[in-house]
Amino acid sequence: METTPIGSLRQHIGEQVKIQGWLQVLRDQKKMQFLVVRDRTGMVQVAFWRQSDPSLAEQISKLTTESALTITGKVVDNPIVKLGGLEIQLETLKVESLAQSPLPFEPFGDTLPSTDFRSDWRYLDLRRTESLLIFKVQTTLEMAMREFWVKNDFMEIHSPKIMGSASEGGAELFEMTYFDRKAYLAQSPQFYKQMAMAAGFEKVFEIGPVFRADPSFTARHMTEFTGIDMEISWIDSHDDVMRVLENLLQYTYQRVKEVHGDQIKEVFHKELIVPEVPFPRVTMAEAHEILKEVGYQLPPEKKGDLDPGGERALAKYIKDKYNHEFVYVIDWPITVRPFYHMRHEDNPHLTKSFDLIASGLEIVTGAQREHRYDVLLRQAKEKGVSQESIQFYLDFFKYGCPPHGGFGMGLSRLLMVMLDVPNIRECVFLFRGPNRLHP
DSSP, X not given: OOBOOGGGGGGGTTSEEEEEEEEEEEEEOSSEEEEEEEETTEEEEEEEEGGGOHHHHHHHXXXXXXXXXXXXXEEEEOTTOTTTTEEXXXXXXXXXXXXXXXXXXOTTSSSOOOHHXXXXXXXXXXXXXXXXXXXXXXXXXXXXXXXXXXXXXXXXXXXXXXXXXXXXXXXXXXXXXXXXXXXXXXXXXXXXXXXXXXXXXXXXXXXXXXXXXXXOOSTTOOSEEEEEEEEEESOSSHHHHHHHHHHHHHHHHHHHHHHHHHHHHHHHOOOOOOOOSSOOEEEHXXXXXXXXXXXXXXXXXXXXXXXXXXXXXXXXXXXXXHOOSEEEEEOOXXXXXXXXXXXXXXXXXXXXXXXXXXXXXXXXXXXXXXXXXXXXXXHHHHTTOOTGGGHHHHGGGSSOOOOEEEEEEEHHHHHXXXXXXXXXXXXXXXXXXXXXXXX
């Protein structure tokens, strides 16, 4: 007999079915036994009369919560049952794996232990309804992005994650031994996306791992995460990149809302709003003026930059003024941007770059890139980047390269703002941080 997903049992009233899942609740009463069984599609009540088979009743009494079970029985309509108005009348039960008792923590309890403790038992934590929905949404989100890109004639690339030299100025790199020499884990596919532009690919995207040796212990940082990257050629400015990005996000939100909107509202108590385009745009100089206006004081070291509090204050201002969850902060000063960002012709102290802030959290960094060999070399030297360390990258621009630009976005940060989840550790299958290498 084929396994029937619990979520589709309503289509099998009066039929014999087989379900497989975890025992979430056991109500062991004098005459009846009720088992609430869960799989990834839902939950169902299974009923059994004790007197019909005393030996089976005894076996059921010994079950522990979260045991893995295979059950067969007849699906009957029962409006009294809160779980879908139906139940299964149990015929056979097989214990595939008896869970040890007690559990390290109760995944479906009223209170949960700390995120760090739950990370030790992540596979139990992932059984929660909230966790399951996050990764269902992630699947739809990535599929929607690929749909958008394919419809718009993009190609997917997979760049190497082991690099022979430091990228992006050499900050936050994990060093490793590669046979008889040093190598580094890639902190971005940036250089290789640009190589694709020099190769004539014109429109590329990549979804893949990114590594950052950043000793941060915040609710929004990880040392390994999934990056969403895009690069396009023949652009006039960074505004071309922003238009593609906002259309991508609008399309993605629409698809997620269509598939999961009701469940997101039920589980996360959030109405998913599809953003209108274009997104609001403010220059970095304007952002600083806005923060002064609302009374937010940036730390002195953040001159020409924003701190997390500033991002939240700016987002609130935009929400109040434009009723929009997204805002581009554009035209960042060269002091806080990498050497390969193109600079404005009329103001060489500013770059043609942007950050996208969503619900107070920075989720995207993008820019038009400098594609002229001599200008790139000069800007690298100004930033203290040695020519030798990036010569392989500079070579991409020797034999004709179109004007181009793109962005990098954190998948888990996007999920955080989409579902209003306060900690990024909830939005990644397994978290990696300075003190976390297991499981």
